[in-house]
Amino acid sequence: MKNADFLTGITTSGTPHLGNYVGAIRPAVESSRDKALKSYYFLADYHSLIKNHDPRLRKQSALEIAAAWIALGLDYDNCVFYRQSDIPEIPELTWILTSLTAKGLMNRAHAYKAAVADNEQDEDKDPDKGITMGLFSYPILMAADILMFNAKKVPVGKDQVQHLEMTRDIAARFNHIYGNLFVLPEVVVDETSAVLSGLDGRKMSKSYNNYIPLFDTEKALRKLIMKIQTNSLGPDEPKDPDTCTLFSIYQAFATSSESKAMAARYRQGIAWGTMKQELFEYINAILKEPRKRYEELIKTPSDIDNILKKGAARAREFSVPFLDQVRKAIGISLLG
Numbered sequence: 001m002k003n004a005d006f007l008t009g010i011t012t013s014g015t016p017h018l019g020n021y022v023g024a025i026r027p028a029v030e031s032s033r034d035k036a037l038k039s040y041y042f043l044a045d046y047h048s049l050i051k052n053h054d055p056r057l058r059k060q061s062a063l064e065i066a067a068a069w070i071a072l073g074l075d076y077d078n079c080v081f082y083r084q085s086d087i088p089e090i091p092e093l094t095w096i097l098t099s100l101t102a103k104g105l106m107n108r109a110h111a112y113k114a115a116v117a118d119n120e121q122d123e124d125k126d127p128d129k130g131i132t133m134g135l136f137s138y139p140i141l142m143a144a145d146i147l148m149f150n151a152k153k154v155p156v157g158k159d160q161v162q163h164l165e166m167t168r169d170i171a172a173r174f175n176h177i178y179g180n181l182f183v184l185p186e187v188v189v190d191e192t193s194a195v196l197s198g199l200d201g202r203k204m205s206k207s208y209n210n211y212i213p214l215f216d217t218e219k220a221l222r223k224l225i226m227k228i229q230t231n232s233l234g235p236d237e238p239k240d241p242d243t244c245t246l247f248s249i250y251q252a253f254a255t256s257s258e259s260k261a262m263a264a265r266y267r268q269g270i271a272w273g274t275m276k277q278e279l280f281e282y283i284n285a286i287l288k289e290p291r292k293r294y295e296e297l298i299k300t301p302s303d304i305d306n307i308l309k310k311g312a313a314r315a316r317e318f319s320v321p322f323l324d325q326v327r328k329a330i331g332i333s334l335l336g
């Protein structure tokens with residue numbers, strides 16, 4: 001089994017939305033089909049433990065996310081598609097890495113710092129209120145995901161760049177202490193798609209609750225697109241595409257020549273109602289067939305389990321012997 005050319009995970013803490021599609025799923029689907037590449041894609045269900053404490057929601061999210069990837073064309077025979085929790089070597093490696101990661105490095109993590117800063121707004125609150133060790137050491141689990149398969153490239157959203165820097169730090173520290181076993185992974189950030197805007201104009205995200213689900217009904221999709229905030233410019237008044245949420249979403253789906261043509265129509269003053277309708281039609285045309293497949297897939301979760309189990313078995317062809325090497329390197333192996 002070859003180490004990973006590309007590897008990325010998606011946290012199972014919500015319903016897959018348009019932002020996940022352009023940011024993670026679409027590029028993953030493309031490279032999953034490339035016969036020259038070995039890509040690893042997984043459901044980061046252990047990561048989801050940190051934010052969400054509802055078991056039903058976690059399970060439902062894993063089902064929806066797996067079904068979405070498959071429905072959108074992930075070539076799961078060519079790539080390695082699995083659940084993080086099916087690879088026991090990952091938590092084992094996490095502990096090994098935890099034992100050599102500087103606490104100071106974790107203190108600098110943006111997500112942890114933001115949570116502390118939030119608590120500090122309120123003088124009476126303990127700065128660590130509500131912060132679990134899971135949140136604190138999240139970057140180490142992510143490092144283990146990546147290093148377990150010696151991934152060369154990791155496509156992620158901009159908000160994950162720091163985690164990749166930390167992964168490299170942790171890998172370098174291991175290599176320095178125990179010998180060169182880990183590849184230092186490179187981060188791949190797609191500048192255009194990483195910034196899809198949501199209903200209110202902020203980044204489309206589960207945490208802002210401003211997202212458009214990928215596989216709602218056609219009617220619900222239309223309704224949400226109609227709800228996207230715009231300014232009050234009337235029909236025929238020239239509009240600025242670069243500050244418009246509708247345009248940013250259109251651009252994430254359309255070809256660059258289509259986007260140019262649409263930008264010209266903005267300057268001519270396309271009416272908001274027309275733009276919304278066209279945006280809906282454009283996205284709906286892309287999602288129509290996958291939506292049908294998704295609705296079928298979601299009815300038979302055990303078929304998805306089988307796909308994921310097969311993927312995990314293939315992933316473990318790499319992780320089992322590789323973890324063995326790691327154990328030998330750290331002096332945890334047979335005594336004789």
Ligand code: TRP
Pocket residue numbers: 007008009010011044047141142145146154155156160
């Ligand atoms: N933390 C990532 C996110 O929230 C998900 C993730 C977990 C991941 N493990 C990973 C991404 C390993 C890339 C590689 O988006």
